[in-house]
Amino acid sequence: GQQLNQSPQSMFIQEGEDVSMNCTSSSIFNTWLWYKQDPGEGPVLLIALYKAGELTSNGRLTAQFGITRKDSFLNISASIPSDVGIYFCAGPNYGGSQGNLIFGKGTKLSVKP
Amino acid sequence: DAGVTQSPTHLIKTRGQQVTLRCSPKSGHDTVSWYQQALGQGPQFIFQYYEEEERQRGNFPDRFSGHQFPNYSSELNVNALLLGDSALYLCASRLGQFEGNTEAFFGQGTRLTVV
Secondary structure: OOOEEEEOOEEEEOOOOOEEEEEEEOOOOOOEEEEEEOOOOOOEEEEEEOOOOOEEEEOOEEEEEOOOOOEEEEEEOOOOHHHOEEEEEEEEHHHOOOOOEEEOOOEEEEEOO | OOOOEEEOOEEEEOOOOOEEEEEEOOOOOOEEEEEEEOOOOOOEEEEEEEOOEEEEEOOOOOOEEEEEOOOOOEEEEEOOOOHHHOEEEEEEEEOOOOOOOOOOEEOOOEEEEEO
């Protein structure tokens, strides 16, 4: 079945650092979504990508839809403490709607001690 | 404008019991999906309701059932609870089952603990 693999699983950030994470799949997706989840909350959509090769920004966040349609990247520039949380990539399962999403296992962002 | 609201926020049940979780979609939304999120994992799709019918279903046993009411709110029922059903249950709503690229909004979830 469809699977999304996220890397890294976790990372530590120091304020001001740039952060990169990615998501890969063995099958093609026609939409890539990036969510952030804070403790005790539901996921919040950060960026949606609908076209292969598309590069989209949302403030300090930039995401790209890979041209093979099998990967996507999320970059966070000049990280701040509130960037801490879990970031998930997601896509519609078997070409379905956003009501039926498949998620990766997440990349956990923590502050460097 | 209230977003997606779920109740209760936390719940503790005993193995073998039954549980009902509730979800009110964001105003203007007519489609509700339910997800199970185990600790350290991403959410997993359970099923989707549109026009009061189950339209899509993930890989979950029949112990998981649901309902959608005329006001678009929804319930998730789990029978014969197992320890492995302990998870955060998320509800997401959107407008239309397939229309365009409308965003799905998530509620804060119900944390279910089975003991």
